[in-house]
Structure formats: structure tokens, C-alpha cells
Amino acid sequence: MNDVQPSPKRSRRGFTLIELLVVIAIIAILISLLLPAVQQAREAARRTQCKNALKQLVLALHNYESAHGAFPPSRIYPDVAIEDNASNESAYGSWTTMILPFVDQGNLGNQFDYNVAWSALANRDTIGTQLSIMTCPSTPTDSRIDPHWVTGAAAGDFGSINEIKKKVYTDVLGIPDPGSNARAGVLAKGPSNPIRNVIDGTSNTIMVGEAAGQPDVYIASGKMTADDFAAYSDDKVVDLGGRFVAADGIGWADPDDGFSINGATADGLDKYGPKMINAINVSEAFSFHTGGAQFGLADGSVRFISESVDAAVFVGACTRAGGEVSSEF
Secondary structure, X not given: OOOOOOXXXXXXXXXXXXXXXXXXXXXXXHHHHHHHHHHHHHHXXXXXXXXXXXXXXXXXXXXXXXXXXXXXXXXXXXXXXXXXXXXXXXXXXXXXXXXXXXXXXXXXXXXXXXXXXXOOHHHHHHHOOOOHHXXXXXXXXXXXXXXXXXXXXXXXXXXXXXXXXXXXXXXXXXXXXXXXXXXXXXXXXXXXXXXXXXXXXXXXXXXXXXXXXXXXXXXXXXXXXXXXXXXXXXXXXXXXXXXXXXXXXXXXXXXXXXXXXXOEOOOOOOEOOOEOEOOEOOOOEEOOOOOEEEEEEOOOOEEEEEOOOOHHHHHHHHOOOOOOOOOOO
16 A cells, blocks of 8 residues: 655745845835936926916917007006006006906906906906916915905916116116116016017017916025015015015016016025026016026017026016127027
């Protein structure tokens, strides 16, 4: 009789603790390698969305110019399109409200009442409507509603280039003031400008650009802190119990949303410095894109300009008839 020997049972061996830790470490390394690439891809997509929104705005400005014979001014006042020493709150509209029919917002544009101040109760529902075309997706979305002056006004991330302050020429560039006309932008505070008034060339002249992040104030190092506010040398920031917000120019419909460019120091705490982009988001160009900001030109194109751009080159690009012609930006 043959004895049948039972086959030995195979022991099932699991992961040891060391092997498990090695696997976890490998996964962590892979994630750390892939995460920056994923974040860069997401930012690239957001930057493209921002560019497309800005492109729609500059094309709307051109369509407005074709329909009305001139670009809109940065702001309008009763009966005349000229700033007559009036305060901002008496302004009756801005370039953004005037181009609403040209960005598929005709119904919203029809709701806006130009017979009263832009911030009047009759316009609160309109100016409180958040429009994606007026914002950059890279901007933090903590709170995009004005908590200070015109409460309920929805924020925007784009502003018009109104003018260059004369001290930029005398104190920053070290040259004589060329006069108010030579310092003015395409969407100036005064009368409307037809495209023929862009003497410096449409492909060399900026009309609008990013001024992102308001109502909160951001400087080069991030959101403004109490220490930053204490060192800040201007009066365009308000302390709301430790939250530092722009004093005006917050809403997308706000007539004071434009840039009266001063330039700033590298930290953003003093004006009349050589840094023209990403120093501070109050009355200056500012974005949350790495290395620069996006701008819409008078030829309908959109260009990303480095934050290290030479001050004189940027200033020349912001005027419509200053005689400075450069494609170096």
C-alpha cells in the first residue's frame, strides 16, 4: 500500500512594514514630481482663459469704435464725456458699462441707468452682477464684492490705461513732463478718442490690462498685512478691522477702475518707483500670473508683458500720442 504524502502548504507571505513604507515613499516621490507639472498645466489653462477674456474686451472696444466713431472714455459724466472736476461717485458710467452690448451682455447693458450715478440704487443689481469676462481665473476668490464704498459692487480684474502721472517722467525717468496730451492713454478721462488719435501706432499702444485681486490689496510679497499698511505711503488703502482693501476702483463697473500709472518701489509700498507691473494692485498693473501680466493693445491683440519691463518702455507703450514707439515690451 502506497502512502500518500500530503503536499506541504505554501505559506502566504504579506508585505512587511519596510516594504510598505518603501511603496509609500515611492508614491510620495512620484506625487511630488507630478504635482508641479499639474499645477503649471492648470495655471497655463487659467492664463489662457484670462487672455481670451481680455481679447474679447479689446475686440468689444474696437466694435464700439466702429459703431460710434470713437473708443469710449474711461468714464462719463452728465451731458458731457469730460471730467469736470467731479468726484468719482458722480460719474454716470464707465468704458465697461458702455461695451456691455458688444460682449453679449446687451440685456445687462440695457438695465444700466445712465441718468443717475453709476453707484445709485437703481444700478446696484447691475453692478453687483459678477461677469466672468471681467475677471481672471488666476485671481484668489476669497471675496470679490466691495465691502467698503459701494457695497455690493462685483469686482473686476481689468482696467483701462488712463494716463501716466507727470511725476513718473520727472521723478522716475528723470525727463521733463511732456504735457497732459502726451501722457494720456487711449481710454482717457477726457473726450473719446477715435482710432486715428492713436498716433504711436495701434500695435505699440496698450489700452487695457490686468489690475487683479481687488477688493483686497496685494503687494509684491502677497496680501497686504498690518505691518505693510503701517509702512504704506499713500491713501488709497483702507483698513477694515485688519482687512486691507482698495479705497476705490474696485467694481468692474467702477469709473475709477483705470490706471493713472505712478509706478512703485519693488515692495509696492511707495509710489513713483521703477516697477510698473506686479508691485501693488491699486492703480497699477497687477496679476497673479508668474512673471508678468496681460494687456490688450489698440490693434486688438493681447500680450503678456514681463514684470521686469523697463519703466521707460512700459510708459511709452501706455500713451497714445507720446511719440515713443517701441516693440520691446
